[in-house]
Amino acid sequence: MTAAARSRRLLAGPLGLVALAVVVGSVFFVTGTQAHGQSNVVSTNPSDILAGQQLFQEHCQACHGYEGEGGQTSAPPLVSVGAAAADFYLTTGRMPLNNPGNEAARHHPFFDATQISQLVAYVNALPTITGTNQTGPTIPTVAPLCPTATPDPSDPGCVTLSEGLQAFSLNCAACHQAAGSGGILSKGNVVPSLHNSNMTQVGEAIRVGPKPMPVFAPSQMSDQQMSAIAQYVQYLHHPADPGGLGISHFGPVAEGFVAVLFGFGILLFAARMIGTRG
Amino acid sequence: MSTTEERAAEQKRYAAGKSVLDTVDERFGSSRFLTSVLDKIFPDHWSFMVGEIAMDSLIILIITGIYLALFYVPSSTDVIYAPTSGHVYAPLVGQHMTEAYQSVINLSFNVRAGLIMRQAHHWAALVFLAAVLFHLCRVFFTGAFRKPREVNWIIGVTLWLVVILEGFTGYSLPDDLLSGTGLRVIYSIVEGLPLVGTWIVYDFWGGSYPGTTFLTRLFVIHEFIFPLLIVGLLTAHLMILWHQKHSDFPGPGKTETNIRGSRVWPQYALKAGGLFMIVTGTIFLLAGEIQINPVWLYGPYNPYTVSIGAQPDWYLGWLDGSVRLWPHWEFASFGHEIPNPVFPGILIPGLLFTTIYAWPWLDKKIYSDYGAHNLLDRPRDKPFRTGVGVAAIVFFADLTIACGSDILANDFHVGFERVIEVLQYGALLGPVVGFVIAYKACQALQRTGAHPIQRPLGGVIIRSANGAYHTLSDHHGNGHGDNGHGDNGHGDKADAVANGHGTAEEAPAPVGAADEPAGASD
Structure with a gap:
């Protein structure tokens, strides 16, 4: 085998991988969810509501009460929480709880997508069923990203990452950290990382305010800002990340550990190897 | 296998080299100086090289810092990020920011080698302070600060302080969310000083926080004042070290008046040069492989935004921690409230550093030992x-x-x-x-x-056929005495000293010896 052939063979594997990555990456870039935004329709089909009611009776009413009027434990009434709350708590696996005393933390969803949509349909229909005229926020629609970095005047329905960054650092970074890595509030309330949340969930959390997060109602935060934040959080899952390993974007604490233990550690070892003990 | 021509050519080359050196020597008389420099002895213990790691990091900081200064714009002028060429960081387009932050973003994305230089600069700063602290601990635990080295202890602790401040000013220059938050904390701590606090911060910031002049001033401090101070203090630190000679651990053949170890040339120069390369390599390995301070994710600083996880770099963490741990006590004197952060932010560091500065004299009192020491504890x-x-x-x-x-x-x-x-x-x-x-x-x-x-050395003694003696503990395997440079002052030092080939340099006598002693004994 000639040298040229050998180097061709040596390079074929890595180059192939790179080419594959480029192809997959560009396909993903073109068809990624961010380009489209996200919207979920709540079913009002009676059969879905009926199926949801059965699921509710099996899994929820022990705590939340028959027709969601609230239980004797700390379980809140669900009559007028709205579809967004139901969808958020179920798709993020926060509900149902194993034990009523547990904290509602992110988990694998207990129900599959169909069951969730049926339960959401039922919770959405609860005001009608119980004759209450109060209802909570419905599942928000996240607007798509503009094709350009600046807002497109001809397309008022789209949002930019720049709007998202501004609204995020003003409203969210104080608890969720500038890169969405999560943080902690006092009294043991965990502020989760946002790296697993999809756009709909972010929009729902903004509108619903899952405890201890405050509610950002449309009067305080426009749909445009809500969509921009949801898009920016999506962006933060895989941000433009030059400069090497991101070490969770946790900032100076993680960097200090690396510098002292790894960087200075190597140098101390080198000094020990060069010097003597005498 | 050398022919007559080759020998002639070599003699010619030798003559040429000698004439160049003679020309220099006749004019500057430098050969005596050089001889004394190159024959200087430094001890070999590994922990003495950590100070060098700090110095090497400083060299990298200066070189990368010069590169960064070429592109950084120290201006608080408000601009709107709208780049027309090069790489555009989309999430910032259309946002208000200072020119300083914009220049850091451009430095990171559009300047050739800009990001790796910025990351190397930052990693080098973190490693620098780790080395400084390790060096400080080594000096403390071995009693190297004792007479006659108290002044160098003072200079060293001052260097530590200045380096911390230099690091903090550097952390504050990019004017991203973390920078601004850090400056806000320091502003408030200083502002809390009774009587003078508000005046000091108003003078430094040229008005109330955040102002428009401070970044320019900070740049001058970071770029000229502190670096000059560091280089000046370090020069004094090293000149005093050179004059007083290095201290060493006690050991066989080591006394208060001699130094055993390696000559500057060639052994020590090669060791130190190798270490410098390792430091450079390690720092650039970090810079290339691990991201530090992704300012584009933090976004530009606005006084009304903040992020959780906003910490200072690790070497200033103790000050932040002190403020976090201090209980919420309130004190008032003469009817004026003394703001809470003054105690953990200024009083505690003040007490700590006073104690550290005073330690050589406290140590004398504690051990009733006022003598000079060249051998370490x-x-x-x-x-x-x-x-x-x-x-x-x-x-x-x-x-x-x-x-x-x-x-x-x-x-x-x-x-x-x-x-x-x-x-x-x-x-x-x-x-x-x-x-x-x-x-x-x-x-x-x-x-x-x-x-x-x-x-104790030895144990088994072997006599070879030609009558020479070896001990089995002589694991260094050096030749004995056929060349003075081969002696590294360890396993075979007793042997070498006996043959008169040990590299021993006279250090000043503990009390009052002023004359520079002769160089190595061979």
């Missing part, structure tokens, strides 16, 4: 001093951990309040526990045995 032989040092390390570590209390609480799923409470007790009890353990450990070590270097 082993830490175990001075249990009280070692205990105090360990207590200080535990205290600093506790405060540094407190700086990351929010991240600790998040990662270990422990309530934030509980973490603070534990660390508050830790700051009070930890040093006491550390002192007792260190004290007892020193006593136990004193009882159980000697340092390996003090083990």
